[in-house]
Amino acid sequence: MFHDGEEAARMDGDRQAVYERERPRLLAVAFRILGSDADAQDAVQEAWLRYARADPAEIRNVPAWLTTVVTRLCLDSLRRTREYPREEPARAAAGDGPEEVALLASELTDAFAVVLDELTPPQRVALVLHDAFGIPFDEIAHVLDTTPGSAKKLASRARGRVRRPAEPPGADPGEARRVVGAFLRAAREGDLDGLVRLLDPAVTRTADPQALPPGAAQRVGGARAVIAETRALRATAGRARPATIDGRPGIAVRSGRDLEAALVFRIAAGRIVHYDVIADPRRLALLRIED
Structure with missing residues (x-):
């Protein structure tokens, strides 16, 4: 049986191992939302501090919990530091089939300049989490504190704003x-x-x-x-x-x-x-x- 101090040390070690395993994925998510290495590092570090203080008994799914915390920190960062256009009326963008989604997912990184200027923070989160990482809309809805239908519409509007040809016109x-x-x-x-x-x-x-x-x-x-x-x-x-x-x-x-x-x-x-x-x-x- 563990003494209190030994049990605490074991739990700290378990948390550190989980964090190190999840950290690369969290950095990838944060970077694609924020477009900045430094900002992504800050968001993931803050998520670790919150995880270290949290009660493990209250966390059912650690990867999902960490993803939610990191994404919400990214949302807060975007809202604090940048001006964004107002939300458009809810409507589906044309061409949201699987092929179009896959094509846009491969465009997300080199479209950062467009994304930064033309997407609201919720749109950006919905697009990155779903199209780049395959996270279901019900999980994205939890992150954004909205409904799955609304999360899907946010991603759809985002695609409509950043969609562009895979290569310049006339490319061979x-x-x-x-x-x-x-x-x-x-x-x-x-x-x-x-x-x-x-x-x-x-x-x-x-x-x-x-x-x-x-x-x-x-x-x-x-x-x-x-x-x-x-x-x-x-x-x-x-x-x-x-x-x-x-x-x-x-x-x-x-x-x-x-x-x-x-x-x-x-x-x-x-x-x-x-x-x-x-x-x-x-x-x-x-x-x-x-x-």
Whole structure:
């Protein structure tokens, strides 16, 4: 039997283990809602402090509880620091079928500039939680303190505001595949000159925390910073293959039959302007991949 002090230490250890397991997913959620590494870190740290103070007997589902706390902290942060348009009348946006939802989910990260300006905080939360992480609308409704029907309408309105073509008008899918294939070869071989030719000078890279070493930024910008990041790809190059991911040019990294990570690219004028490294299991499960 544990003494009081031993029992408290065991419970603290259990909480720490749970938090460390859930932290990468929480950072991925917070980053995609807030668009900022620092703000995401702050939200997840505050959630940990609240979890450490909470009564475990009152928490039925720890991952869901932590997701709710982090998301509400993100909502509070958005409402404090930014001006947003007023809510529109409830209406469904055209084209909310599974294919359209999947396509938009792959656009969420490089659409941050649009999202920040054009979505209200509830719209942004509903869109990110459902389309990027597959969280059901009844859970999202609990987070937003609304009904599942209203949460669904919020996500629908958000899609209507940020939906855009996967590639610029007139983009050649064959050219995009060529660029991605060349990127993978250059990364495998450590060909820095080749990478410079393929990357737009203002290229950005975003990534789930599961794909990064501890403390690494989820968002980096500029060709030099992004080229430095490609060193990690060399370690997995043997398992990486070009693929079409939700209709976008990409790279799939597999371990046997299991999908380990996916890189989704945005190409313009023959150069890579953005790519997102997806490694969160919930996001990976939503991808449609054609090798």
